[in-house]
Amino acid sequence: MSEYSTTERALRLLELLQARGSWSGGELAGRLGVDGRTLRRDVVRLRGLGYHIEARRGPEGGYRLSTGGDLPPLAFTPDEALAVAAALASSAASGAAGGGEVALTALAKIEQVMPQAVRRRVRALRSSVAVGGTPNAVAGAYPAPIDTGVLAALSLACRDAERVRLRVMSTEGAAPGRESPCHVEPAALVPRQSRWYLVCRDLDRGWRVLRVDRITGASATGVRFHPQEVPGGDPVAFVAGRLGAPPRTHTATILIHAPIEQVQAYMGGFAADFSPTTTAAGQAATHWRIADVRLEVLAGGLLWVRWPFEVIDSPELADLLRDRSAAFAFAADPH
DSSP states (O other), X not given: OOSSOHHHHHHHHHHHHHHSSOBOHHHHHHHHTOOHHHHHHHHHHHHHTTOEEEEEOSTTOEEEEEOOSSOOOOOOOHHHHHHHHHXXXXXXXHOGGGHHHHHHHHHHHHHHTSOHHHHHHHHHHHHHBOOOSSOOOOTTOOOOOOOHHHXXXXXXXXXXXXXXXXXXXXXXXXXXXXXXXXXXEEEEEEEETTEEEEEEEETTTEEEEEEGGGEEEEEEEEEEOOOOOOTTSOHHHHHHHHHOSOOOOEEEEEEESSOHHHHHHHHTTTOOOEEEXXXXXXXXXXXXXXXXXXXXXXXXXXXXXXXXXXXXXXXXXXXXXXXXXXXXXXXXXOO
16 A cells, blocks of 8 residues: 555656656556556546656656646755745846846746745745846856755845854865855845855954855854845945956857758757748758857857858957967868
8 A cells, every 4th residue: 555645646756757767667666655557547647737758668668757848837846946946036136138027927936836844945035135237147157056955044044134154165275175164144145147145244254255155054043133234235236346247248149051950959969049040042040049258168169060150240259260260270181
């Protein structure tokens, strides 16, 4: 007999299917504590709710969750929910290309269906994010890994004006990588480019900006404090003043002389932002939008393009390609 109710078992099955590419029927039945017939009924139940679950027979067969035309409900663990909320809060803070309003709407919908304990952490995160006009997301930059437990503790401390004890990984001095303790009064969390920063008043060192991905531990003290205004009154401006202006992001549109189906089939595993277009001669072609803080990275990405292409709107990138073309020609035929 299964230890789960029918509903609990269906949710557990969905969680397993989302966690791994494919499962054998025996593995799933064992995890759920049911027989094969009950497992098949649960699969049918999830299909009825809109989930596209493939079933294959034979020794290499099993079950897998595939993509489909509809967007059925998703099952998140608490840490996954907080990670999604952090990404949406960061997008909302950037406000780029109108995406801020959409991100806030999505975040509100996620909050509405969360369990109370998780919702408390996510709402604290949203209320502690300082919104500014400086874009914080850079295309091509990978987010710094963050301990979601630390992020949750900091967001609650910002919201509740509660002192926290931190362990911060040092990157300077004679012993880089060593953890240093500090006792702070958190003021705000600021997303900037691919990282999160904590604006806080260190009880020993005054106002500071700390990278959240370098905070290895955050412990609430239970001691409340009277919030003080961040120097200058704006946490985003304070972070910008301490860290300097973010590097300029170079963007370019590449016209690839090939239909989008061919481009996506060849490049879709490592690139995105493709859109269909046509050339002046009326032939099917593809626009590819690329961006990075370094022109050299953009130029390197173009090595993957196997068809003729043009740089549409970045004279700087075109100049760099022109400058490097002689070196590539020599490498291809050094004699």
